[in-house]
Amino acid sequence: MLTLIKNVELFSPAYEGTTDILIAGNQIASIAPNIDVPSSTIVAASGMKIDGTGLIALPGLVDSLVHISGGGGEGGFHTRTPQMALTEASLHGVTTVIGALGTDATTRTLPDLIAKAKGLDIEGISAYCYTGSYHLPARTVTGSITDDILLIDCMIGIGEVAIADHRASEPTYRELAQVAAQSRTGGMLSGKAGIVYIHTGDGNSQLSVLHEVIEKTDIPPSQFYPTHINRNQSLLEAGIKWTRCGGVIDMTTSTNEQFITEGEIPAAEAIAYCINQGVPVTQLSMSSDGNASLPIFDNSAKLTGLEVGRVSSLFAEFKALVLNHNIALQDAIQIVSTTPAHFLKLSQKGKIHKGCDADIVLCEKDNLTIKHVIAKGKCLVSNGEAIVKGTFE
Structure with a gap:
């Protein structure tokens, strides 16, 4: 599965500026400006493209x-x-x-x-x-x-x-x-x-x-x-x-x-x-x-x-x-x-770096309202709604 996040302000947790994030499988494959992946390739990989304009990306929370x-x-x-x-x-x-x-x-x-x-x-x-x-x-x-x-x-x-x-x-x-x-x-x-x-x-x-x-x-x-x-x-x-x-x-x-x-x-x-x-x-x-x-x-x-x-x-x-x-x-x-x-020595968690687990939260910049949540490379929450639920939910 491929997921491409475009034009998002990245906190990794340090501020990294506006960039793109490419997720392949359950890991972060690339972080760079203007990553170009054809839409047909993303569709063929059962993936998605997310417009991150006006959003910030932060590592998923560790409870x-x-x-x-x-x-x-x-x-x-x-x-x-x-x-x-x-x-x-x-x-x-x-x-x-x-x-x-x-x-x-x-x-x-x-x-x-x-x-x-x-x-x-x-x-x-x-x-x-x-x-x-x-x-x-x-x-x-x-x-x-x-x-x-x-x-x-x-x-x-x-x-x-x-x-x-x-x-x-x-x-x-x-x-x-x-x-x-x-x-x-x-x-x-x-x-x-x-x-x-x-x-x-x-x-x-x-x-x-x-x-x-x-x-x-x-x-x-x-x-x-x-x-x-x-x-x-x-x-x-x-x-x-x-x-x-x-x-x-x-x-x-x-x-x-x-x-x-x-x-x-x-x-x-x-x-x-x-x-x-x-x-x-x-x-x-x-x-x-x-x-x-x-x-x-x-x-x-x-x-x-x-x-x-x-x-x-x-x-x-x-x-x-x-x-x-x-x-x-x-x-x-x-x-x-x-x-x-x-x-807790969870070395793949708590940061957004190439090769780390793709656990990413996308929020509105001004009020930190959650828009999208990606865990292990899969989008669980889209536009604030759960698109994946537990077995008995």
């Missing part, structure tokens, strides 16, 4: 935390959250997702998570996953964290392992270091990230156990990827301290009014604050926590409602970075695409 197979609810069996559908990602510019289990690793299982990732990959986007869940000892498929990462193609690390949370298993620094070492070994042997994706709760211990690991062992801070750092201002300051040690921090874009009232900082606002404090954009990212449960409690801590995290929130906060907080477009792209791709 490092999505509960793609659904998650456990805070109100019992009937509140388990639903699986993610393909268009929940594609319509909002997300072309790569990494799936995880959370609190529920009993009714939500790793084999089901793997199957969902493979299903999404067939339907049109790139999908990976983590072994493990909130709790240690880790749930695995093979009986070994190292073996899961080494032998299961879509598994790139372990997560989301919970710390500073009343639902966590309260891991010690030794236990967390052992998990990190096993994950690191699996990553090294397989050429994957072997990352430990960390769920950070609102407990007083914050990121202290991560500091213990890097102070008392040889595990580097780059082995950990803590998220939910925008829960409150105190945790955000702790996250900035973590970046001073060389670590990366991630903000969660799915939220609700109660969370904000209780002190959570909207993800784009938290990112803007970090940048103003001198944190490099290469150490900042955002993820949606899509399809996670967002519980609502009354003053007596009784559950009164339940909302569901949305993958769509990632692009919404990306827009807020640019349009509301005046973050440079190339920096905002870095935060939602290039940084997570680099940190």
Whole structure:
């Protein structure tokens, strides 16, 4: 299949000016002005030509935390959250997702998570996953964290392992270091990230156990990827301290009014604050926590409602970075695409270069409204409408 995008302003994420982009199969074949491919050739290859005049091209978003197979609810069996559908990602510019289990690793299982990732990959986007869940000892498929990462193609690390949370298993620094070492070994042997994706709760211990690991062992801070750092201002300051040690921090874009009232900082606002404090954009990212449960409690801590995290929130906060907080477009792209791709060692993602995967979002320049989304070389969204849907959508 051939796709030719003409006269588009390219952010790769650096600004590259107005150019053409030729896609062949699932990769970017050429980037140059005035690429000439006869229409008959494109038609013969079952391809398409897209007029990019007035549009910008940016790399597809990389969402490092999505509960793609659904998650456990805070109100019992009937509140388990639903699986993610393909268009929940594609319509909002997300072309790569990494799936995880959370609190529920009993009714939500790793084999089901793997199957969902493979299903999404067939339907049109790139999908990976983590072994493990909130709790240690880790749930695995093979009986070994190292073996899961080494032998299961879509598994790139372990997560989301919970710390500073009343639902966590309260891991010690030794236990967390052992998990990190096993994950690191699996990553090294397989050429994957072997990352430990960390769920950070609102407990007083914050990121202290991560500091213990890097102070008392040889595990580097780059082995950990803590998220939910925008829960409150105190945790955000702790996250900035973590970046001073060389670590990366991630903000969660799915939220609700109660969370904000209780002190959570909207993800784009938290990112803007970090940048103003001198944190490099290469150490900042955002993820949606899509399809996670967002519980609502009354003053007596009784559950009164339940909302569901949305993958769509990632692009919404990306827009807020640019349009509301005046973050440079190339920096905002870095935060939602290039940084997570680099940190997760997805070398073909997060950039628009010759030879990379053809994951491209075309937006209106002034308001960042999505017009077209191409994932793995195939157009999934055209003129804002999903032209490819999930099997049961």
